[in-house]
Amino acid sequence: MDLTGDDxxxxxxxxxxxxxxxxxxxxxxxxxxxxxTADGGWTQETQIRSEPTIAPAAATVAGEATVPGGGAVPGGxxVPxGGAVPGGxxVPGGGAVPxxxxxxxxxLPGTFYRAPMPGAPPFVDTGSSVEPDTVVAIIETMKLMNxxxxxxxxxxxxxxxxxxxxxxxxxxxxWIREDP
Amino acid sequence: MRRVLIANRGEIAVRVxxxxxxxxxxxxxxxxxxxxxxxxxxxxxxxxxIGASYLDADAVVRAALAAGADAVHPGYGFLAESPxxxxxxxxxxxxxxxxxxxxxxxxxxxxxxxxxxxxxxxPVVPGGAVGxxxxxxxxxxxxxxxxxxxxxxxxxGRGLRAVAEPAQLDAAIERATxxxxxxxxxxxxxxxxxxxxxxxxxVQLLGDGERVICLGDRDCSVQRRYQKLLEEAPxxxxxxxxxxxxxxxxVAFGRHLGYRGLGTVEFLVxxxxxxxxxxxxxxxxxxxxxxxxxxxxxxxxAEQIAVAEGxxxxxxxxxxxxxxxxxxxxxxxxxxxxxxxxxxxxxxRAVFPAGPGIxxxxxxxxxxxxxxxxxxxxxxxxxxxxxxxxALARLRGAxxxxxxxxxxxxxxxxxxxxxxxxxxxxxxxxxxxARFLARRAGTAxxxxxxxxxxxxxxxxRG
Numbered sequence: 001m002d003l004t005g006d007d008x009x010x011x012x013x014x015x016x017x018x019x020x021x022x023x024x025x026x027x028x029x030x031x032x033x034x035x036x037t038a039d040g041g042w043t044q045e046t047q048i049r050s051e052p053t054i055a056p057a058a059a060t061v062a063g064e065a066t067v068p069g070g071g072a073v074p075g076g077x078x079v080p081x082g083g084a085v086p087g088g089x090x091v092p093g094g095g096a097v098p099x100x101x102x103x104x105x106x107x108l109p110g111t112f113y114r115a116p117m118p119g120a121p122p123f124v125d126t127g128s129s130v131e132p133d134t135v136v137a138i139i140e141t142m143k144l145m146n147x148x149x150x151x152x153x154x155x156x157x158x159x160x161x162x163x164x165x166x167x168x169x170x171x172x173x174x175w176i177r178e179d180p
Numbered sequence: 181m182r183r184v185l186i187a188n189r190g191e192i193a194v195r196v197x198x199x200x201x202x203x204x205x206x207x208x209x210x211x212x213x214x215x216x217x218x219x220x221x222x223x224x225x226x227x228x229x230i231g232a233s234y235l236d237a238d239a240v241v242r243a244a245l246a247a248g249a250d251a252v253h254p255g256y257g258f259l260a261e262s263p264x265x266x267x268x269x270x271x272x273x274x275x276x277x278x279x280x281x282x283x284x285x286x287x288x289x290x291x292x293x294x295x296x297x298x299x300x301x302x303p304v305v306p307g308g309a310v311g312x313x314x315x316x317x318x319x320x321x322x323x324x325x326x327x328x329x330x331x332x333x334x335x336x337g338r339g340l341r342a343v344a345e346p347a348q349l350d351a352a353i354e355r356a357t358x359x360x361x362x363x364x365x366x367x368x369x370x371x372x373x374x375x376x377x378x379x380x381x382x383v384q385l386l387g388d389g390e391r392v393i394c395l396g397d398r399d400c401s402v403q404r405r406y407q408k409l410l411e412e413a414p415x416x417x418x419x420x421x422x423x424x425x426x427x428x429x430x431v432a433f434g435r436h437l438g439y440r441g442l443g444t445v446e447f448l449v450x451x452x453x454x455x456x457x458x459x460x461x462x463x464x465x466x467x468x469x470x471x472x473x474x475x476x477x478x479x480x481x482a483e484q485i486a487v488a489e490g491x492x493x494x495x496x497x498x499x500x501x502x503x504x505x506x507x508x509x510x511x512x513x514x515x516x517x518x519x520x521x522x523x524x525x526x527x528x529r530a531v532f533p534a535g536p537g538i539x540x541x542x543x544x545x546x547x548x549x550x551x552x553x554x555x556x557x558x559x560x561x562x563x564x565x566x567x568x569x570x571a572l573a574r575l576r577g578a579x580x581x582x583x584x585x586x587x588x589x590x591x592x593x594x595x596x597x598x599x600x601x602x603x604x605x606x607x608x609x610x611x612x613x614a615r616f617l618a619r620r621a622g623t624a625x626x627x628x629x630x631x632x633x634x635x636x637x638x639x640x641r642g
Contacts, residue, residue: 002201002223004198004202005539005540008534009534009535009536012534012535012536034534037581039577039580039581041533041534041535041577041578041580041581042533042534042535042581043531043532043533043534043581043583044531044532044533044534044540045530045531045532045545045546046545047545047546047547048219048222048223048545049222050222050223051222052211052216052217052221052222052224052226052227053225053226053227054226054227054228054229055208055226055227055228055243055246055247056226056247108521108522108524108552109524109552110552110553111553116354116355116357116358117354117357117358117361117367118358118361118362120354120358138358140362141522141524141552142513142514142522142524142552142553142554142555142556143362143554143555144522145355145358145359145362166553
C-alpha cells in the first residue's frame with residue numbers, strides 16, 4: 001500500500017501537536033520524510049522504492065526483448081533518454097572538428113529535423129550557402145520546435161544526422177565550411 | 181471493472197493509479213523506453229512495455245488484452261482524444277474511459293467543433309478553415325488582423341500562432357503546420373480573429389450520455405504562448421450573470437452532443453463587455469482538474485470511470501456544491517530566466533510542501549529522469565483556501581518550501597506571480613503573463629492606459 005496525500009495530512013495533524021521537527025518513515029515500498037520548516041510549515045520528500053513489475057503477458061506484446069519469467073527490470077542506469085541513441089549520431093563533443101570547418105551543434109537534447117514540416121524541402125543541403133542567422137535545422141525538445149541557426153557565414157559541408165534522429169545537447173549536427 | 185490499463189505517463193498516470201487503488205481496481209501501466217523505471221511504473225500494480233511510443237493505439241489495445249485488463253484510461257495528451265483508440269477498444273470489448281468515438285471526432289476536429297457549437301447556439305470567434313496560403317490571406321483580410329492560426333486537430337495550446345500582419349503569415353502557417361503534423365499527425369489549419377485582450381474561462385462538464393451537469397468553472401488566463409501555467413477555480417471576479425451564461429452555454433453544448441464522460445468547454449471571455457466565445461472542447465480529463473476537485477470535493481477520475489462503465493451520473497446538478505478557492509501551479513522543467521528553455525535532465529532533489537490545503541501531484545522524486553521527448557510538467561502544486569486570499573497566502577508559503585534540484589523549474593516564477601499585486605487582484609487576462617515577464621525583466625512595456633483603467637474598473641466591479 002502506498003501513501004496518499006490524505007495519509008500525509010493525517011500524519012501531519014498528529015505531528016503538529018508533538019515536539020518533533022522531523023519524521024522519517026521507511027517501508028519496503030516507500031520512504032517519506034516530513035520536516036518542519038522555520039515558518040512552521042512542513043515539507044515532504046517521498047521516495048518510491050518498490051521495483052516495477054512487468055505484467056505477465058506483456059513481454060511479448062511489443063515484440064521487443066522478452067524478459068525471462070517476467071522478472072528483473074533491465075536498466076536502472078538512470079540514463080535520461082527516451083530511447084537508445086543510434087551509434088555514431090548525436091554524441092556531444094563528437095571528436096575533433098575537421099580543419100576549416102565549423103560545427104553547428106544542438107542547443108538542447110531532442111529530435112533533429114532537417115525540414116520545417118514532413119514532406120517539405122530541407123532547410124539546407126550539402127553545398128547550401130548560409131548566413132549566421134540562416135535556420136538550418138529544428139530540434140524538437142519537450143514538444144517545442146527550436147530553430148537552429150548556422151552561426152557562421154559559409155557553405156554546408158556535411159550533414160551528420162539523418163532526419164528525425166535523436167541528438168544530445170551539444171551534438172554536432174552538421175559541418176559548415178566558413179567563408180574566409 | 182477489475183483491471184485498468186493506463187495508457188499514459190507522468191503525473192496523470194500517478195493520478196489515475198491513485199483513484200483505481202482507492203476503488204480496488206488493479207492497474208497496468210504502459211511504459212515506453214526509460215519510463216519503465218519511473219515513479220508511475222513503480223506505483224502501478226504492473227507495467228506493460230509498448231515499445232518506443234505512447235501513440236500506437238493498436239499496441240495499447242494489444243497490451244490491454246494481453247494484461248487481462250477490461251478498461252483503458254488514456255489520461256490526457258497522447259491518445260486521450262483519439263477516436264481510433266476508442267473504436268479499437270470498443271471492437272476489442274474493452275471499456276474506453278472517455279467519450280464515444282463519435283464525440284471525440286466531433287470535438288477533436290476544431291473545425292467540426294466550431295460547427296457543432298454554432299449549431300448548439302454558442303457564439304464563436306469569427307474565422308474558418310484555410311486550405312492554402314492564398315486562402316488564409318483572403319480570410320485574414322476579411323475578418324481583420326491580427327489573426328490566430330490554429331491546428332484543426334490541435335489542442336492543449338499546440339499548433340497556435342498569432343500573426344500580426346500579412347508579411348508574417350507564410351512563416352506562421354509553415355511552423356503551425358509542422359507543429360500540428362508533429363503533435364497530432366494532422367496538418368490542417370484554420371484561422372480566427374485574434375482577440376488580444378480576454379480571459380480564458382472553462383467549464384467542467386460531466387455527462388452520462390443523457391444528462392450533463394456542470395462542475396463549475398476555472399480560469400486559465402495565466403498563459404505563455406497558449407500554454408497554461410497557473411489555473412484557479414472558481415474564475416475570480418466574474419459577474420454572476422456572465423458566469424451563469426457561460427456555464428449554461430457549456431451545458432447546452434454537452435447536451436447537444438449527448439456527451440458521456442468528463443469534458444471541458446473552453447471560452448474566451450471579454451469580461452469588460454460581458455461577451456464570451458466558444459473556443460474548443462477538451463474531451464478528456466485535464467491537467468487542471470484538481471482545482472475543481474478541491475472546491476467540489478469530488479474525485480473526477482472516479483466519476484469518469486463510473487460513467488464510462490455505462491452507469492448513470494451519480495449526482496444531480498443540485499448535489500454539486502462548490503466552496504472555497506483553489507489555485508494550481510504547473511511546475512515545469514523549464515528555465516523562465518532563459519525564455520522558458522526546456523531543461524531535461526535528472527532530478528537530484530525533490531522536496532515539496534505539505535500541510536492543510538496543500539496537494540502535490542507529481543511523478544518525480546530524487547533520481548527521476550526528465551527525458552527530452554515528453555512535455556516538461558514535473559509537478560502540480562494545488563492549494564485551497566476558504567477564499568482566494570487564503571489560497572494565495574497558502575500558495576506563497578507552499579512555494580517557499582518547494583525545492584527541486586537537478587533541472588531548472590518554474591517554481592520561482594510562480595512564487596513571483598503569487599506575490600504580484602496585479603495577480604493578487606484577480607481577473608488577469610491572457611496578456612497578463614507577458615506583461616508580468618516584461619516588467620520582471622525590467623524592459624519597457626508599452627503602457628496601455630485604457631487597458632489598465634478598464635482592468636481597475638473590472639476589479640472594482642467584482
